[in-house]
Amino acid sequence: MGRLFGTDGVRGLANSDLTADLALRLAVAAARVLTADSKKERSVAVVGRDPRASGEMLQAAVTAGLTSAGVDVLDVGVLPTPAVAYLTGKFDACLGVMISASHNPMPDNGIKIFAAGGHKLDDTVEAAIEAALHGDTGESLPVGAAIGRVRPVTDAAELYVTHLRTALSAPLDGLTVVVDCANGAASVVGPLAYRAAGANVIAIHADPDGLNINDGCGSTHLANLQKAVVEHGAHLGLAHDGDADRCLAVDENGAVIDGDAIMAVLAVAMNEAGELVDNTLVATVMSNLGLHIAMRSAGIEVVTASVGDRYVLEELRAGGYSLGGEQSGHVVLPDFGTTGDGVLTGLRLLARMAQSGSSASELAAIMTTLPQVLINVKVGDKAAVASSDSVVSAVADAERILGEDGRVLLRPSGTEQLVRVMVEATDLAVAQKLADSLAETVASV
Numbered sequence: 486m487g488r489l490f491g492t493d494g495v496r497g498l499a500n501s502d503l504t505a506d507l508a509l510r511l512a513v514a515a516a517r518v519l520t521a522d523s524k525k526e527r528s529v530a531v532v533g534r535d536p537r538a539s540g541e542m543l544q545a546a547v548t549a550g551l552t553s554a555g556v557d558v559l560d561v562g563v564l565p566t567p568a569v570a571y572l573t574g575k576f577d578a579c580l581g582v583m584i585s586a587s588h589n590p591m592p593d594n595g596i597k598i599f600a601a602g603g604h605k606l607d608d609t610v611e612a613a614i615e616a617a618l619h620g621d622t623g624e625s626l627p628v629g630a631a632i633g634r635v636r637p638v639t640d641a642a643e644l645y646v647t648h649l650r651t652a653l654s655a656p657l658d659g660l661t662v663v664v665d666c667a668n669g670a671a672s673v674v675g676p677l678a679y680r681a682a683g684a685n686v687i688a689i690h691a692d693p694d695g696l697n698i699n700d701g702c703g704s705t706h707l708a709n710l711q712k713a714v715v716e717h718g719a720h721l722g723l724a725h726d727g728d729a730d731r732c733l734a735v736d737e738n739g740a741v742i743d744g745d746a747i748m749a750v751l752a753v754a755m756n757e758a759g760e761l762v763d764n765t766l767v768a769t770v771m772s773n774l775g776l777h778i779a780m781r782s783a784g785i786e787v788v789t790a791s792v793g794d795r796y797v798l799e800e801l802r803a804g805g806y807s808l809g810g811e812q813s814g815h816v817v818l819p820d821f822g823t824t825g826d827g828v829l830t831g832l833r834l835l836a837r838m839a840q841s842g843s844s845a846s847e848l849a850a851i852m853t854t855l856p857q858v859l860i861n862v863k864v865g866d867k868a869a870v871a872s873s874d875s876v877v878s879a880v881a882d883a884e885r886i887l888g889e890d891g892r893v894l895l896r897p898s899g900t901e902q903l904v905r906v907m908v909e910a911t912d913l914a915v916a917q918k919l920a921d922s923l924a925e926t927v928a929s930v
Contacts, residue, residue: 512550667703
């Protein structure tokens with residue numbers, strides 16, 4: 486059997502790959518592993534979800550699994566993933582569970598599990614949970630008063646919004662923002678948080694019905710947001726994904742500001758305020774070379790992590806750094822959260838605008854995105870192909886041609902028999918020519 490956990494929890498087609506039975510057994514296994522060393526008389530878990538229809542079924546199964554293992558459940562309802570992580574720490578819970586498939590389409594769903602403090606699980610803990618799921622522990626389940634109880638947390642959204650306000654460096658009075666909530670978990674708390682900070686908020690795609698999450702909207706479909714920003718004459722547009730751990734932006738002219746540019750803006754702001762630990766930003770190997778150039782000009786170091794916000798988090802923890810993220814819009818501010826937080830990111834970007842008096846386009850101009858060509862090549866053995874002599878030689882030749890004006894990245898896919906060929910250059914035609922040539926070499930191995 487393949488590994489159950491992916492790069493961000495357990496995910497699949499709801500009621501097919503990800504069944505209620507699997508969710509229940511996974512919850513029991515997680516409870517046993519994550520409460521094993523607890524000294525508490527009663528172990529507690531925080532459980533939340535995004536609004537997709539299958540979340541109701543899966544939350545019921547997860548809750549049944551946790552309570553059957555003797556864990557009390559605090560039901561926080563529909564909230565963003567970072568809110569569940571925050572509340573896991575605030576309530577001193579042994580674990581937290583978020584039921585969401587993030588930016589995936591509605592038929593999919595997923596189960597993200599947090600350890601105490603709201604931290605994502607490392608590989609060893611995930612392996613222990615999988616072992617507990619598949620093994621026969623021989624442990625009996627509790628009975629009587631030892632069975633877990635369920636309590637709804639009616640003020641969960643307010644607690645989260647209050648927490649977000651502590652991260653603001655300036656009020657947002659006078660700023661108008663269009664917020665695309667992706668018909669997802671941010672549909673209530675997103676507009677609530679921006680309004681509480683003083684902004685004039687125009688919310689779009691904020692009417693979830695369980696079936697319309699991420700449907701032509703949110704951080705993966707920006708066209709409607711771009712149009713709305715221009716039509717309303719707004720200062721900024723913000724787009725979240727289904728569980729609101731991502732944020733992408735649109736400037737006052739309708740131009741997209743991606744995660745790299747957002748990180749560049751926030752890094753400079755934090756550096757000026759003395760908040761950027763060791764003058765260092767953590768990005769991933771997929772961040773555009775333009776980010777590295779912009780940060781070098783600003784006197785900021787860039788530490789590079791593997792793709793995935795969990796690896797960004799690992800680098801942040803290891804170095805004690807204060808800002809990291811991904812091109813996709815996962816931005817992590819460890820002083821205020823243990824995971825990517827889209828609403829927090831939006832608030833900080835708006836605060837920079839308010840504080841500096843600069844428009845979104847002026848702030849984003851700090852970084853010039855270099856042309857990037859990405860080609861996915863199907864192969865028989867991705868590891869062998871990526872390390873073959875002919876491919877290594879071809880990469881070296883391309884790097885010599887580019888010099889300091891570009892870069893090459895060959896990366897085996899984490900889930901498929903693919904090698905991803907990426908080339909960046911100051912000239913798109915050069916990037917395309919080199920990428921095509923490298924892709925041919927990869928395919929021929």
